[in-house]
Structures are given as C-alpha cells and as structure tokens.
Amino acid sequence: MRVSIDSGILTKSFLCILMLAFLVLNGMVSDWGRLTGGFGNLKNFFYQSLWPPDWSVLEPQVYPVCTARYPFEFTCSTAWIGVIETIKIAFVATVFGMALSFPLSLAAARNLSPGWLSFSSRFILSAFRSLPSLIWAIFFVILIGMGPLSGVLAMTVYTVGYLGKLWYEAIEGLSKTPLEAAQAMGLSQYETALSVVVPESANELISHSIFLFEYNFRSGTIIGIVGAGGIGYYIDLYLRFLQYDKVVAYLLIIFLVVLIIDFISIYARSFFTEDDDLKAPSWFEVIYGLGRAASNPSSFYRGRR
Amino acid sequence: MQAGSFFVQPILVLKDVVIGYDSSDPLVKVPDLQVFPGEIIAIAGPSGIGKSTLLRTIAGLVSPISGTLEVCGKTLPESPPRGHLGYVPQKLGLVRHASVRHNVDQGARAGTRLRKERNERSTGAIEQMGLTDKSREPIRRLSGGQQRRVATARTLAQRPRLILADEFLSELDEETLSSVLEAVTNYVRENDACLIVVEHDITRAKMMADKLLVIDDGRVNPFIKGTKALEVNI
Numbered sequence: 001m002r003v004s005i006d007s008g009i010l011t012k013s014f015l016c017i018l019m020l021a022f023l024v025l026n027g028m029v030s031d032w033g034r035l036t037g038g039f040g041n042l043k044n045f046f047y048q049s050l051w052p053p054d055w056s057v058l059e060p061q062v063y064p065v066c067t068a069r070y071p072f073e074f075t076c077s078t079a080w081i082g083v084i085e086t087i088k089i090a091f092v093a094t095v096f097g098m099a100l101s102f103p104l105s106l107a108a109a110r111n112l113s114p115g116w117l118s119f120s121s122r123f124i125l126s127a128f129r130s131l132p133s134l135i136w137a138i139f140f141v142i143l144i145g146m147g148p149l150s151g152v153l154a155m156t157v158y159t160v161g162y163l164g165k166l167w168y169e170a171i172e173g174l175s176k177t178p179l180e181a182a183q184a185m186g187l188s189q190y191e192t193a194l195s196v197v198v199p200e201s202a203n204e205l206i207s208h209s210i211f212l213f214e215y216n217f218r219s220g221t222i223i224g225i226v227g228a229g230g231i232g233y234y235i236d237l238y239l240r241f242l243q244y245d246k247v248v249a250y251l252l253i254i255f256l257v258v259l260i261i262d263f264i265s266i267y268a269r270s271f272f273t274e275d276d277d278l279k280a281p282s283w284f285e286v287i288y289g290l291g292r293a294a295s296n297p298s299s300f301y302r303g304r305r
Numbered sequence: 306m307q308a309g310s311f312f313v314q315p316i317l318v319l320k321d322v323v324i325g326y327d328s329s330d331p332l333v334k335v336p337d338l339q340v341f342p343g344e345i346i347a348i349a350g351p352s353g354i355g356k357s358t359l360l361r362t363i364a365g366l367v368s369p370i371s372g373t374l375e376v377c378g379k380t381l382p383e384s385p386p387r388g389h390l391g392y393v394p395q396k397l398g399l400v401r402h403a404s405v406r407h408n409v410d411q412g413a414r415a416g417t418r419l420r421k422e423r424n425e426r427s428t429g430a431i432e433q434m435g436l437t438d439k440s441r442e443p444i445r446r447l448s449g450g451q452q453r454r455v456a457t458a459r460t461l462a463q464r465p466r467l468i469l470a471d472e473f474l475s476e477l478d479e480e481t482l483s484s485v486l487e488a489v490t491n492y493v494r495e496n497d498a499c500l501i502v503v504e505h506d507i508t509r510a511k512m513m514a515d516k517l518l519v520i521d522d523g524r525v526n527p528f529i530k531g532t533k534a535l536e537v538n539i
Binding site for chain 2: 177178179181182183184195196199202
C-alpha cells in the first residue's frame with residue numbers, strides 16, 4: 001500500500017531512527033571517558049609523525065635508473081608509478097564491470113524483466129556484492145598469484161555487484177511512459193534498452209560508473225596491501241616502516257586524483273542534467289578548475305544561459 | 306475505404322472485453338467494437354471513467370479482465386503486432402534527454418528494419434511537423450507544443466495501421482493544432498490506417514471523428530457521426 005509522505009512525518013521518523021542509533025551505540029560502548037584524551041593523542045600523532053608530508057615519494061627511485069628527462073623525472077617515482085598502476089587497474093576493472101553490469105541490471109530491473117529473471121539476476125548481483133573487494137583480492141591472489149591481474153579481477157567482480165545494483169535501481173526509477181510507448185510500438189527489449197533506458201538514465205549511469213571508478217581507485221590503495229598491485233603496495237611498505245609522513249603524501253596524492261575524477265564526473269554528467277543548470281565546463285576548466293574550486297567552490301557551477 | 310464494408314478486414318476487434326485493473330471492480334465493458342481502415346474514432350467521457358485505460362488496453366499495456374482483443378489479426382497482449390500499433394500517451398512518452406531525431410527514429414525503427422528507409426521516414430516526419438531546425442535539440446529544451454509535435458512525428462515515422470492517441474492535441478496553439486491534425490488525418494485516410502483518440506474537448510472530438518465512443522456508466526456507447534445521438538451532451 002502506498003502512503004502519502006509529508007515532511008513532518010519524515011522528520012519525526014528520522015529523529016526516531018537517529019535516537020535508536022544513539023541507543024545502539026550506547027549499548028556497544030562501555031567507557032565514554034576514552035573519548036576525552038582522543039583529540040590530544042591525534043594532535044600529537046599529527047604533528048610528530050604525519051605533518052609535514054614527505055614529498056620525497058615524488059622523487060625518482062634509485063633503481064631502476066630513471067631515463068626520463070627534466071621536468072618529467074617524477075614519472076620514475078613510486079608515487080607516480082603506484083598511482084598510474086592503480087588508475088589502470090581501476091579503469092580496466094570499471095570498464096569490464098560496466099560491460100557485465102549492463103545486461104545484468106537490465107535483467108534485474110522489475111520494470112523491464114519478468115519476476116523470475118529479475119530475482120535470479122539480483123541473486124547474482126548480491127552474491128558478487130556480499131564480499132568486499134579486499135576479500136575478493138585475497139581470493140584472486142590465492143587463485144592466480146600476486147600482481148595487477150588479481151586486482152583487476154577482484155575489482156571487476158565487486159564492480160559488477162555494486163554497479164549492477166545502482167544501475168537497476170536507476171532504471172527502475174525511470175518514467176514508465178517512454179518504456180510503455182516503446183513497448184506499444186513493438187520495440188524489442190534490446191531496442192528499448194538502447195533507445196530509451198540508456199539515454200533516459202544516462203545521468204545516473206555515468207555518475208554511478210565514475211563513482212565506481214573513483215571507488216575502485218580508492219580501494220586500489222587497500223587491495224595493494226594484499227599484493228594485488230597498485231599504490232597500496234607502497235603505502236603498506238611505508239606503514240610497516242612507520243614512515244607515516246610518506247603515507248600522508250600518498251594519501252594527499254590519492255585525494256587529488258579523486259578530486260580530478262569528481263570534476264570529470266561533473267563534466268560528463270553536465271550533458272544529461274534535466275534543467276541545464278550545470279554548465280558543461282571545457283576541458284581547460286576541468287584541468288585548471290581545482291585551484292578555482294579550492295578558493296571558491298561555487299565558481300564551477302554557472303548557469304548555461 | 307468504406308468503413309464496415311463486407312470485404313474489408315477490421316484493424317481492431319474488441320469482443321466482450323471487460324477493462325480495468327481489478328476484476329472485482331471493472332472500469333469499462335465493450336460488448337462489440339470493430340474499427341475499419343480509414344476510420345477516426347474519438348473516445349469521450351468524464352475524467353477518471355477509464356478512457357485512458359481503454360486506450361492502454363488496446364495498446365497491449367494492460368491485460369483485459371476478460372474478452373478478446375485483436376489488432377491486425379493478432380491477439381493482444383499475447384502476440385503484439387510489431388510496428389502496426391502507434392501509441393501517443395498523454396505524457397507523450399518521449400525520451401527527454403535524447404534529441405528530436407532520436408525520438409522520431411525510435412518510431413521509424415519500430416516500423417522498418419531497413420536503415421535507409423528508416424532515415425527517410427524520420428527526415429520526412431520531422432519536416433512534416435516543422436521540426437527540421439530542432440532535430441538535434443534534446444526534448445527537455447522544447448516547449449509542450451513542440452514536444453507534442455515530436456510525438457506525432459514519431460508515430461508518423463512508424464507508419465502504423467492503428468494510431469492510439471491520448472489527448473495528443475492539447476497544449477497546441479490553433480495554427481499548430483490544425484497542421485498536426487491535418488497531417489494525422491491525411492495519413493489515416495491515405496494509408497487506410499485508423500486513429501483512436503481520447504479527447505476531452507467534445508467539440509473537437511465531434512469535428513475530427515467519424516465515430517464517437519462515449520463511456521458512460523461503465524459501458525461504451527457508440528454514436529455515428531451525423532446521427533442525433535452524436536449531439537449527446539456529456
């Protein structure tokens with residue numbers, strides 16, 4: 001049964017859920033006093049071990065000998081090599097994941113597929129999603145050995161589970177009239193998917209795909225720790241040697257890459273927004289927008305007209 | 306073509322059809338209805354009485370509670386006739402983020418699998434609806450009237466035998482309305498197709514239709530143009 005929802009009911013419901021969350025937390029915490037010294041500890045740790053970051057991670061490695069010329073010596077650094085490898089793993093895994101997620105999400109969407117197909121597709125997606133990418137990475141490292149291929153396979157499996165779910169939910173949220181018009185005209189499921197579903201849900205499909213690329217890049221820092229390649233290998237290395245200032249430098253580089261991915265996402269989605277309120281930025285703006293965004297975040301959003 | 310002629314096969318046949326979403330609460334009963342090539346039929350009646358549901362049932366989107374429904378000799382909804390049925394829903398059913406051309410192509414694709422013919426049909430329909438300069442624009446940037454013209458162009462590009470249109474003339478200015486109506490009626494007459502339109506404006510319904518179906522008290526009552534019954538005041 002559908003019920004009408006007003007903002008008062010929503011607010012009260014959310015407050016009740018919030019209160020419940022605090023009660024659950026209170027049941028799990030035995031000593032709230034431990035929080036009092038936490039900030040001081042963090043401050044000491046930050047200034048003694050983390051800050052300032054050690055940017056030597058951007059300097060060329062001693063071995064193998066760097067053949068790049070000035071000003072591109074940084075391309076021989078562990079940070080660059082690690083970031084590029086992580087981006088490669090994330091890119092390949094996201095693209096493979098997209099290719100596998102698309103048919104599965106079409107099959108899982110209840111507005112496009114019969115119940116039995118929808119249920120079985122959701123079952124597969126849930127199974128892929130039930131394990132985090134780290135566990136999948138361990139699984140594939142055991143299966144095929146250490147290296148980027150294990151990372152790619154682990155991330156692909158997780159991407160299919162996650163992206164498939166996000167996509168079928170986006171597809172189920174589509175207005176039914178274009179789908180009905182296509183159905184009445186006699187278009188096949190395949191034609192309907194290509195001519196209605198893809199353009200109508202393009203904003204969500206692109207947004208979710210780029211989010212997954214960003215997620216895969218970030219999780220690349222974790223799966224590297226179990227030997228599945230990427231920047232995580234170097235982070236793990238410096239964590240073992242307690243060189244936290246170098247770890248912070250890597251984390252800041254990761255943060256920068258995530259920001260760039262976010263700007264690319266804004267650019268890509270600007271072509272599919274409903275009200276044209278996001279101006280499609282030029283690639284110049286995407287590349288140099290970081291500095292402007294840091295000083296004035298609203299400067300990136302401008303009216304099209 | 307002579308409607309109801311002995312030798313002419315009907316495009317649409319409804320026999321003892323009961324329509325609705327709940328078998329315990331049927332909306333409309335259609336004892337017997339045959340629609341022949343070249344006919345234009347308007348469905349009228351008060352709001353919420355089941356006009357759009359009747360149209361959606363004929364479109365194969367809602368299963369009838371009972372009875373048989375045939376379009377071009379194919380039983381619905383079991384075996385829908387590909388490309389023979391054009392549908393313009395009340396909300397038009399356009400792909401909002403796609404271009405005018407993409408939407409019109411969709412109709413042409415349902416009508417023919419030949420790429421060259423598809424392109425010709427789309428280009429012709431876009432020209433006919435006066436949308437050539439807008440063909441690359443996304444639908445979301447068009448006015449309500451322009452969007453209705455796109456939906457009409459999509460149906461014309463499909464070249465179906467049966468066109469189902471749910472209030473497709475609303476939101477159009479007088480000039481556009483007459484050109485859209487003329488294009489659709491000409492298509493129907495010249496191609497031996499038929500048009501079933503839900504129209505809330507009874508004057509317009511009488512003007513365009515050969516037959517007016519008035520849904521009243523859950524039954525479809527047909528009134529043939531020129532008879533006294535057509536003057537019924539809903």
